[in-house]
Amino acid sequence: xxxxxxxxxxxxxxxxxxxxxxxxxxxxxxxxxxxxxxxLLERExxxxxxxxxxxxxxxxxxxxxxxxxxxxxxVTDKVVGRPGNxxxxxxxxxNLNDAIFLRAFQNxxxxxxxxxxxxxxxxxxxxxxxxxxxxFKRIVRAGMLLPWIIPTVLSTLAWQWMFDAxxxxxxxxxxxxxxxxxxxxxxxxxxxxxxxxxxxNVWRGMPFFAITLLAGLQTxxxxxxxxxxxxxxxAWKRFWRVTxxxxxxxxxxxVLFSMIATFADFQLIYVLTRGGPYSSTHVFGTxxxxxxxxxxxxxxxxxxxxxxxxxxxxxxxxxLWYIRKND
Amino acid sequence: MATRNTASSMxxxxxxxxxxxxxxxxxxxxxxGILQAQQPPSFPKGTKLHLLEWVSFVPAADVELKRxxxxxxxxxxxDVTVELINFNDLNPRIASAIETKAGPDIIQFxxxxxxxxxxxxxxxxxxxxxxxxxxxxxxxxFRQGTFVGGRWKAVPMGTSPxxxxxRTDWFKEAGAEKFPDxxxxxxxxxxxxxxxxxxxxxxxxxxxxxxxxWAYAVTWCFGGQEVDKEQKRVLxxxxxxxxxxxxxxxxxxxxxxxxxxxxxxxxxxRAYHAGTISAxxxxxxxxxxxxxxxxxxxxxxxxxxxPKGPAGRFYQMGPQARAIMKHxxxxxxxxxxxxxxxxxxxxxxxxxxxDGYLMxxxxxxxxHALWEKDPKLAPFRDSxxxxxxxxxxxxxxxxxxxxxxxxxxxxxxxxAIKGMKAEDAAKWAEGELKKAYA
Numbered sequence: 036x037x038x039x040x041x042x043x044x045x046x047x048x049x050x051x052x053x054x055x056x057x058x059x060x061x062x063x064x065x066x067x068x069x070x071x072x073x074x075l076l077e078r079e080x081x082x083x084x085x086x087x088x089x090x091x092x093x094x095x096x097x098x099x100x101x102x103x104x105x106x107x108x109x110v111t112d113k114v115v116g117r118p119g120n121x122x123x124x125x126x127x128x129x130n131l132n133d134a135i136f137l138r139a140f141q142n143x144x145x146x147x148x149x150x151x152x153x154x155x156x157x158x159x160x161x162x163x164x165x166x167x168x169x170x171f172k173r174i175v176r177a178g179m180l181l182p183w184i185i186p187t188v189l190s191t192l193a194w195q196w197m198f199d200a201x202x203x204x205x206x207x208x209x210x211x212x213x214x215x216x217x218x219x220x221x222x223x224x225x226x227x228x229x230x231x232x233x234x235x236n237v238w239r240g241m242p243f244f245a246i247t248l249l250a251g252l253q254t255x256x257x258x259x260x261x262x263x264x265x266x267x268x269x270a271w272k273r274f275w276r277v278t279x280x281x282x283x284x285x286x287x288x289x290v291l292f293s294m295i296a297t298f299a300d301f302q303l304i305y306v307l308t309r310g311g312p313y314s315s316t317h318v319f320g321t322x323x324x325x326x327x328x329x330x331x332x333x334x335x336x337x338x339x340x341x342x343x344x345x346x347x348x349x350x351x352x353x354x355l356w357y358i359r360k361n362d
Numbered sequence: 363m364a365t366r367n368t369a370s371s372m373x374x375x376x377x378x379x380x381x382x383x384x385x386x387x388x389x390x391x392x393x394x395g396i397l398q399a400q401q402p403p404s405f406p407k408g409t410k411l412h413l414l415e416w417v418s419f420v421p422a423a424d425v426e427l428k429r430x431x432x433x434x435x436x437x438x439x440x441d442v443t444v445e446l447i448n449f450n451d452l453n454p455r456i457a458s459a460i461e462t463k464a465g466p467d468i469i470q471f472x473x474x475x476x477x478x479x480x481x482x483x484x485x486x487x488x489x490x491x492x493x494x495x496x497x498x499x500x501x502x503x504f505r506q507g508t509f510v511g512g513r514w515k516a517v518p519m520g521t522s523p524x525x526x527x528x529r530t531d532w533f534k535e536a537g538a539e540k541f542p543d544x545x546x547x548x549x550x551x552x553x554x555x556x557x558x559x560x561x562x563x564x565x566x567x568x569x570x571x572x573x574x575x576w577a578y579a580v581t582w583c584f585g586g587q588e589v590d591k592e593q594k595r596v597l598x599x600x601x602x603x604x605x606x607x608x609x610x611x612x613x614x615x616x617x618x619x620x621x622x623x624x625x626x627x628x629x630x631x632r633a634y635h636a637g638t639i640s641a642x643x644x645x646x647x648x649x650x651x652x653x654x655x656x657x658x659x660x661x662x663x664x665x666x667x668x669p670k671g672p673a674g675r676f677y678q679m680g681p682q683a684r685a686i687m688k689h690x691x692x693x694x695x696x697x698x699x700x701x702x703x704x705x706x707x708x709x710x711x712x713x714x715x716x717d718g719y720l721m722x723x724x725x726x727x728x729x730h731a732l733w734e735k736d737p738k739l740a741p742f743r744d745s746x747x748x749x750x751x752x753x754x755x756x757x758x759x760x761x762x763x764x765x766x767x768x769x770x771x772x773x774x775x776x777x778a779i780k781g782m783k784a785e786d787a788a789k790w791a792e793g794e795l796k797k798a799y800a
Contacts, residue, residue, distance in 0.1 A: 114478075114760070115456070115457045115460050115461065115478065115479055115481075115482065116460045116461075116479055116480070116481030116482035117481050129797070132797065133797060134790075134793070134794065135768055135794070198624075199624075199629070199632075200619075200621025200622075200623075200624040200625060200629065201619075201621055201629065201632065201633045201636065201638055202632070202636070218621070220620065220621060220623060220624050221624065222567070222624035223567075223620075223621065223622075223623035223624035224623070224780075225780075228624070308567070308568060309567070309568035309569065309626070310568050310769075311567040311568030311569075311623075311769065311772075311773075311776070312566065312567055312568070312623045312624065312773075312776050312780075313769075313773040313776040313777050313780065314568075314768075314769065314773055325767045325768070326764075326767065326768075327457075328453045328454050328457060329453055329570075329763070329766075329767035330478075330760070330763050330764045330767045330768075331453075331457065331478040331479065331760070331763070332764070333457070333461075
């Protein structure tokens with residue numbers, strides 16, 4: 036009611052009512068709309084909805100829709116160029132009888148858990164070191180991020196050269212320092228090749244852990260450390276009893292992100308071994324790609340990829356539950 | 363405007379008449395007739411055409427293909443895009459083009475892809491039959507890869523065969539005046555070479571080219587085969603396959619470079635140029651790079667055929683071909699472009715630019731002057747007669763593809779090399795092939 040004085044009818048007087056109907060009918064709803072929109076946006080749940088809408092839309096289009104298509108493909112016999120027919124869980128049954136799939140299954144878990152554990156341990160160690168004051172601290176911190184910033188394919192190609200059967204720089208150094216007399220075939224043996232893949236993944240992913248954990252460490256109040264020190268706690272006890280509990284939430288988030296990314300890793304393995312030698316380093320990502328893209332069996336390929344989903348879901352639900360519980 | 367009116371009034375029939383005349387001229391009128399008749403037809407202004415091919419190992423071939431695309435575009439009034447991407451990226455691009463019904467109008471296919479993507483590409487009977495009739499018949503090995511369900515699904519443009527590149531000087535020192543003709547001789551000379559730290563190089567890692575080149579071919583040379591002709595019965599677990607496995611394991615110990623288990627398709631090229639191996643099964647790219655960068659090596663490099671086994675001499679091979687996508691809105695232009703590229707003058711210039719890396723789709727190209735110019739390339743020319751595709755003696759089907767991409771044959775050899783008994787490796791492959799061919 037406060038805006039009535041601005042209304043043309045009241046300003047022009049009764050005589051003008053007959054000559055100015057059009058502006059009246061236009062201006063009145065506009066003002067009302069503006070006002071009601073303003074009032075509407077003042078309601079918290081409406082404003083939240085409006086602000087979240089673009090994100091939701093992006094998630095729906097780029098995450099939910101492809102996921103739904105993936106689910107559908109996994110239960111069909113879809114091949115490139117032909118419509119797929121619903122075949123229930125047949126693709127999954129075939130996978131369970133496929134020795135290469137079972138190997139990929141095992142490899143995916145070995146790769147993910149060992150790599151994530153090493154990234155956490157080394158990332159924490161690096162974060163603790165970087166949390167001290169020393170010269171060129173900023174340059175070192177920025178430099179640490181390099182492996183994470185460089186496109187994976189490029190850095191992996193460099194590693195491929197370093198592991199090359201003929202030209203490996205590691206072999207050259209080991210031979211010239213007299214440690215070995217015969218070259219090591221880094222990618223020519225199943226176990227060794229898996230070790231190399233894990234090492235490269237750790238090299239690439241560790242900086243993410245280090246920098247994120249460092250951010251967590253910097254939120255820890257130094258007074259707490261001082262108090263613990265006065266109480267007689269040594270460095271290890273201070274870390275275990277003070278630092279670790281305080282940065283646990285951020286640590287769990289980092290581990291969660293890293294596990295998801297490592298479970299679904301593709302580029303690194305595809306560039307270095309393509310699942311070889313003798314299919315000993317296939318993971319879900321690389322094997323699904325071969326079946327879906329090279330054999331054109333999109334349904335089967337989707338079913339291989341989707342095998343990840345329940346495991347990832349369990350990991351995510353557990354970690355989120357744990358974080359909330361501690362909150 | 364006059365040009366535009368003429369172009370827009372051109373119908374498919376007119377265009378077919380024109381290109382038909384070109385084909386006729388090629389057959390009866392010689393090169394002047396060809397040049398006169400084979401002007402590309404013109405199309406409505408603004409017509410676009412997108413060709414997707416691999417990045418060739420011979421850079422001059424890519425330059426020539428782009429030049430041909432530009433020339434066709436200029437003459438036909440069409441905006442031609444020639445896009446070249448890595449070989450390994452072609453499969454995803456094809457799948458995405460077919461599924462989204464958008465993207466390139468023409469895509470280069472390799473091996474049996476016409477079987478894999480048959481539902482997303484046009485029948486091109488007329489185009490392929492024209493090449494077939496004009497040039498003395500498309501080789502069977504290429505027909506098998508592109509002829510699906512009684513229809514030509516892609517126009518074969520040849521292949522890039524592999525033979526053994528070898529060091530003539532080192533082979534002479536090891537007692538071989540020429541490249542060994544049989545597997546036994548091969549192992550014998552290989553043993554001598556390895557004693558002098560000059561092993562033969564062969565990849566057994568996961569890479570679609572070289573490792574399969576050995577696995578399939580050596581199995582066939584010893585008389586083994588994956589399946590029967592109907593691809594109903596898996597036959598890999600045979601005494602012939604076991605012999606091939608035992609031979610390979612013996613070769614591995616006595617003659618081959620032990621880095622091979624970790625090699626991909628490019629490792630042997632690097633090793634040969636670095637002088638760490640004396641021979642390797644490869645396309646002619648080793649030779650071309652040596653010509654440009656390693657003059658001392660090229661002087662002592664020649665090529666030899668895959669040695670004969672008890673069942674003969676074979677190569678694992680498949681065609682390169684051009685497929686027109688079903689979804690294209692420019693079918694007439696695409697057909698005209700593929701026809702024009704396969705017409706002799708254009709194909710000749712592309713063939714010459716490949717400098718021996720490309721073997722033509724028909725016997726006509728066996729007589730090309732290029733082979734006389736450099737006799738060292740002759741084994742590439744002749745290798746096509748010994749070519750077979752995965753799935754032989756059946757067609758290179760979808761199922762054969764699955765066996766290929768699972769590297770079942772390669773892994774059978776790799777596991778035997780790593781110590782699995784030959785009998786067990788053959789049994790393992792039998793189990794896996796049964797699933798692939800189910």
